[in-house]
Amino acid sequence: MKDGTKNELVNAIDFPKEVLLNLPKITLIGKTHVTIENHKGIIEYIPERIRVNTTIGVVRILGKNMIVNSIMTEIITISGEIMNIEIMV
Numbered sequence: 001m002k003d004g005t006k007n008e009l010v011n012a013i014d015f016p017k018e019v020l021l022n023l024p025k026i027t028l029i030g031k032t033h034v035t036i037e038n039h040k041g042i043i044e045y046i047p048e049r050i051r052v053n054t055t056i057g058v059v060r061i062l063g064k065n066m067i068v069n070s071i072m073t074e075i076i077t078i079s080g081e082i083m084n085i086e087i088m089v
Contacts, residue, residue, distance in 0.1 A: 024054035026085065034061060034085065036076045042068070050078060057089035 025037040040053040047066055052059045066080030 022055050024056060024059065026059065028082070028085065031082050032079055034078045034082055036078075037074055039074070039076050042071065042076070047080070052076060054087075057087050060084075060086045060088055062086075 022038055024039060025035075027035040027037075029035075036052050036054070036059060038054065039059075040055065042050065043053050043058060044051040045068060048062065048064060050061045050066055050068070052061070061078060061082060062084040064081040064083070066078055066082065069077040069079050071077075
């Protein structure tokens with residue numbers, strides 16, 4: 001099925017795109033907490049930089065004193081002083 005057809009179907013069904021298309025969902029709370037759903041694993045993890053693989057590319061989080069609070073099959077939660085979030089396709 002083509003991507004355009006998938007998007008039309010998702011819009012018609014009125015179901016969350018991230019679920020049907022396996023897209024990452026990134027939630028930022030203030031500057032101290034980020035959650036990434038539908039990830040493919042951690043690529044790099046140091047207190048100043050965390051890189052997470054997703055279906056659309058690598059999500060790079062830059063900051064200070066960052067830690068991974070939890071990592072489950074579908075969800076990663078990170079806390080610390082978050083300065084920047086980038087999606088590298």
